[in-house]
Amino acid sequence: MANIHQFDVVVVGAGGAGLMAGLYASRTAKTAVISKLYPTRSHTGAAQGGIGAALGNIEEDRPEWHTYDTVKGSDYLGDQDAIEFMCEEAPQAVLELEHMGLPFDRTPDGKISQRPFGGHTNNETGKPVRRAAHAADRTGHMILQTLYQQCLKNKVNFFDEYQVLDLLIVDGKAVGVVAVNLADGELHTFHAKSVIIATGGHGRIFEVTSNAYAYTGDGIAIAMRRGIPMEDMEFFQFHPTGIYKLGILITEGVRGEGGILINGQGERFMPKYAPTVKDLASRDVISRAIYTEIREGRGVDGKNYVWLDARPESIVKYAALDGRTNIDGTPYTITGEQLLAKLPDIVDFNRVYLGIDPVTQMMPIQPTAHYTMGGIPTNKYGEVVIDDKNTVMPGLYAAGECACVSVHGANRLGTNSLLDLVVFGKYAGLKAAEYANQAEFGKLPVDAEAATRSAFEALRNGSGKENAFDIAVEMKKVMFDEVGIYRSEKGMKIAIEKVRELRERYKQVKVTDTGKIFNTEMLNAWELGCMLEIAEVVAECALNRQESRGGHSREDFPNRDDVNWLKHTLAWWKDGKTAIDYKPVTITKYQPKARVY
Amino acid sequence: MQITLKIFRYNPEVDSTFHYETYTLEGEETDRVLDLLEKVKGYNDGTLSFRRSCAHGVCGSDALRINGRNYLACKVLVRDIGTNITVEPILGMKIIKDLIVDMEPFFENYKKVLPWFINDSPLPADGKERLQSPEQRAIFDEGTKCILCACCTTSCPSFWASDDYLGPAALVTAHRFIFDSRDEAASERMEIVSETSGLARCHTAFNCTLACPREIPITKLIGELKIATITGKIE
Numbered sequence: 001m002a003n004i005h006q007f008d009v010v011v012v013g014a015g016g017a018g019l020m021a022g023l024y025a026s027r028t029a030k031t032a033v034i035s036k037l038y039p040t041r042s043h044t045g046a047a048q049g050g051i052g053a054a055l056g057n058i059e060e061d062r063p064e065w066h067t068y069d070t071v072k073g074s075d076y077l078g079d080q081d082a083i084e085f086m087c088e089e090a091p092q093a094v095l096e097l098e099h100m101g102l103p104f105d106r107t108p109d110g111k112i113s114q115r116p117f118g119g120h121t122n123n124e125t126g127k128p129v130r131r132a133a134h135a136a137d138r139t140g141h142m143i144l145q146t147l148y149q150q151c152l153k154n155k156v157n158f159f160d161e162y163q164v165l166d167l168l169i170v171d172g173k174a175v176g177v178v179a180v181n182l183a184d185g186e187l188h189t190f191h192a193k194s195v196i197i198a199t200g201g202h203g204r205i206f207e208v209t210s211n212a213y214a215y216t217g218d219g220i221a222i223a224m225r226r227g228i229p230m231e232d233m234e235f236f237q238f239h240p241t242g243i244y245k246l247g248i249l250i251t252e253g254v255r256g257e258g259g260i261l262i263n264g265q266g267e268r269f270m271p272k273y274a275p276t277v278k279d280l281a282s283r284d285v286i287s288r289a290i291y292t293e294i295r296e297g298r299g300v301d302g303k304n305y306v307w308l309d310a311r312p313e314s315i316v317k318y319a320a321l322d323g324r325t326n327i328d329g330t331p332y333t334i335t336g337e338q339l340l341a342k343l344p345d346i347v348d349f350n351r352v353y354l355g356i357d358p359v360t361q362m363m364p365i366q367p368t369a370h371y372t373m374g375g376i377p378t379n380k381y382g383e384v385v386i387d388d389k390n391t392v393m394p395g396l397y398a399a400g401e402c403a404c405v406s407v408h409g410a411n412r413l414g415t416n417s418l419l420d421l422v423v424f425g426k427y428a429g430l431k432a433a434e435y436a437n438q439a440e441f442g443k444l445p446v447d448a449e450a451a452t453r454s455a456f457e458a459l460r461n462g463s464g465k466e467n468a469f470d471i472a473v474e475m476k477k478v479m480f481d482e483v484g485i486y487r488s489e490k491g492m493k494i495a496i497e498k499v500r501e502l503r504e505r506y507k508q509v510k511v512t513d514t515g516k517i518f519n520t521e522m523l524n525a526w527e528l529g530c531m532l533e534i535a536e537v538v539a540e541c542a543l544n545r546q547e548s549r550g551g552h553s554r555e556d557f558p559n560r561d562d563v564n565w566l567k568h569t570l571a572w573w574k575d576g577k578t579a580i581d582y583k584p585v586t587i588t589k590y591q592p593k594a595r596v597y
Numbered sequence: 598m599q600i601t602l603k604i605f606r607y608n609p610e611v612d613s614t615f616h617y618e619t620y621t622l623e624g625e626e627t628d629r630v631l632d633l634l635e636k637v638k639g640y641n642d643g644t645l646s647f648r649r650s651c652a653h654g655v656c657g658s659d660a661l662r663i664n665g666r667n668y669l670a671c672k673v674l675v676r677d678i679g680t681n682i683t684v685e686p687i688l689g690m691k692i693i694k695d696l697i698v699d700m701e702p703f704f705e706n707y708k709k710v711l712p713w714f715i716n717d718s719p720l721p722a723d724g725k726e727r728l729q730s731p732e733q734r735a736i737f738d739e740g741t742k743c744i745l746c747a748c749c750t751t752s753c754p755s756f757w758a759s760d761d762y763l764g765p766a767a768l769v770t771a772h773r774f775i776f777d778s779r780d781e782a783a784s785e786r787m788e789i790v791s792e793t794s795g796l797a798r799c800h801t802a803f804n805c806t807l808a809c810p811r812e813i814p815i816t817k818l819i820g821e822l823k824i825a826t827i828t829g830k831i832e
Contacts, residue, residue: 040657041650041656042656045744046656095724101779106730106733110731111726135741138741141742141744212651212656213650344742349653353653470639515644517610521643
């Protein structure tokens with residue numbers, strides 16, 4: 001017998017966006033939060049450096065400056081009405097987290113402490129501004145914990161370790177989702193008036209990534225399969241400082257505290273690329289600079305990495321050269337002990353994975369696939385919009401990394417992801433509950449679980465000629481090599497052809513585990529299917545956009561082209577192929593101009 | 598280099614009892630144990646089941662007993678423990694399948710200490726943050742690092758001996774709130790941890806402190822709670 005649950009609002013995913021949505025929706029509507037992980041395992045917990053808000057706790061700052069920096073960071077592809085909304089909401093959002101008990105670090109006068117971050121500036125001086133509110137280098141962890149705790153306090157209904165596998169849409173309305181309970185393999189149908197997708201990103205399509213194993217794009221894939229277009233999927237952020245080969249994130253906060261990038265010849269190279277803010281330029285700018293250094297032979301020992309130097313003596317030396325001061329005007333200094341207190345996890349990662357001590361040694365780093373700017377198109381209330389006229393699909397919402405509002409445009413600024421998920425998670429929750437409270441339940445499909453059952457059957461009945469692990473390895477490699485930081489028509493065509501071949505080979509995969517209890521082999525194989533489709537859409541959208549903008553850098557089209565390409569991509573996944581259209585960018589105050597840091 | 602991996606196996610749908618399987622595979626000294634488990638699952642036996650997510654020690658999914666002590670599989674490397682590696686589920690929990698245990702009782706204990714911020718006083722009149730000095734913030738810093746992986750609780754002999762013991766992880770959470778100057782429910786939480794299933798069950802074995810992948814000085818924090826129950830003061 002089918003297991004059917006009824007909730008006003010169903011939230012899929014329990015990271016920062018899902019928990020915020022769940023917390024707000026549950027205040028007025030019967031709400032369930034479904035997650036394939038225990039909520040505290042969600043990838044929000046890996047976010048390190050801070051959450052951006054113009055609190056002005058340490059020095060003057062204004063939401064307008066934050067707005068402009070975000071617009072500029074987005075390379076003018078972000079929708080300015082949404083960016084303005086987010087940056088205006090930011091101070092209140094951060095204060096609200098503090099009121100929920102979040103243990104931010106403190107200034108000497110007891111306020112929330114803030115640190116500089118890439119691309120965040122005082123718009124009058126052009127110098128970096130202290131805007132990132134932080135809790136050591138585990139700000140995301142503290143947000144995740146605090147929101148989960150508040151959800152427990154407010155008795156939100158959790159379905160932990162239930163993996164959502166299908167989105168149910170009937171007569172143009174979302175009516176629920178289908179999920180499997182990992183513990184016993186039973187399928188469950190969640191009948192809902194509102195569905196909020198908050199499943200995070202898909203960095204696992206790339207070989208070197210900072211992203212969790214869980215980041216397989218499930219929410220994007222199930223929406224795409226049900227006819228929802230995806231927006232700006234070509235824009236994927238490569239964070240400049242991942243641990244060499246492993247991809248583990250080393251926060252931009254290291255550079256916020258004064259760390260600098262050094263090439264294989266011992267030179268600090270960022271002043272060549274970003275004369276004003278140098279090592280605190282936007283992430284896309286720095287990742288390209290690192291690759292340029294490597295390609296021109298200035299990597300370390302001819303390899304694909306450079307150094308991140310956070311040794312106190314180096315920090316003090318370069319801070320003096322840059323004229324960096326403390327707020328009271330004294331020269332900026334830092335000691336090894338202070339570094340350890342401000343960045344304990346970074347020190348720990350280096351010790352564990354590299355066997356080095358960043359207080360006395362430089363860290364080997366390379367850019368790592370980090371964040372999708374693209375995703376499920378929404379308006380600023382989290383409502384999913386399904387065409388170039390921003391038509392709302394009733395009952396469907398998205399928030400967090402899987403959504404594209406778009407506040408990040410072609411490149412996200414550091415600290416804006418945590419802000420995005422808190423602000424838009426909240427509004428998605430409020431809107432979803434408001435809608436549910438005046439809507440009737442839609443009709444479920446006759447056999448809601450049919451598509452899910454047949455997807456599983458196909459994976460059980462494959463010939464077994466192909467190994468899922470091999471297919472995943474090949475996909476990640478071609479995506480990282482050909483649809484990575486620098487892209488060209490030739491390379492992307494190779495990637496598309498390869499991913500198509502892999503999708504064919506995927507049909508020959510056979511899941512050997514025939515059991516029901518924690519059949520992780522089945523779910524990993526199912527996730528691989530999601531990633532293959534997403535990889536193809538990402539590559540197709542990247543090939544289609546004939547310009548360079550933000551995180552999308554074409555060697556064959558090196559310049560930004562506002563005449564032809566100042567527009568969002570919309571991509572539909574139809575019959576196993578990508579169909580592309582566009583929608584306009586909302587521009588309010590800031591006309592596009594050259595982007596210089 | 599060649600690595601020998603001996604893994605605890607139990608599939609309740611097939612096996613009447615557990616057994617160990619040994620796999621030999623090529624690896625490097627910088628491989629995480631999690632990387633090795635992934636390889637075994639990918640190429641040797643797809644049915645091998647374990648939890649994992651972030652793969653760098655911050656999500657807490659892959660707490661396992663490795664060569665007889667608790668680690669996160671993603672935070673222990675071949676060079677740390679050698680090429681003969683035995684992997685088993687964490688102790689004291691019901692085993693569901695292979696390396697996966699039932700985490701529900703662990704989270705139930707966590708919920709018993711009221712693991713959420715409580716302050717029903719009005720917010721500051723300007724709507725801004727509740728002030729807290731860096732020193733006040735530092736007092737409970739260590740406990741905020743907890744990722745609820747259960748390495749500590751499942752290494753504790755008192756927990757093995759009595760299911761009803763709250764366990765070190767829940768006590769760390771209690772400490773995090775009790776010592777937060779902004780929180781107003783310290784006395785309520787102190788009552789909970791003072792019950793026989795709480796602090797009294799800690800016999801200072803120190804296993805938890807050694808097992809913690811986040812280097813939280815758990816025994817010290819529990820000690821601070823014990824002192825607070827005796828003196829009635831939180832400082």
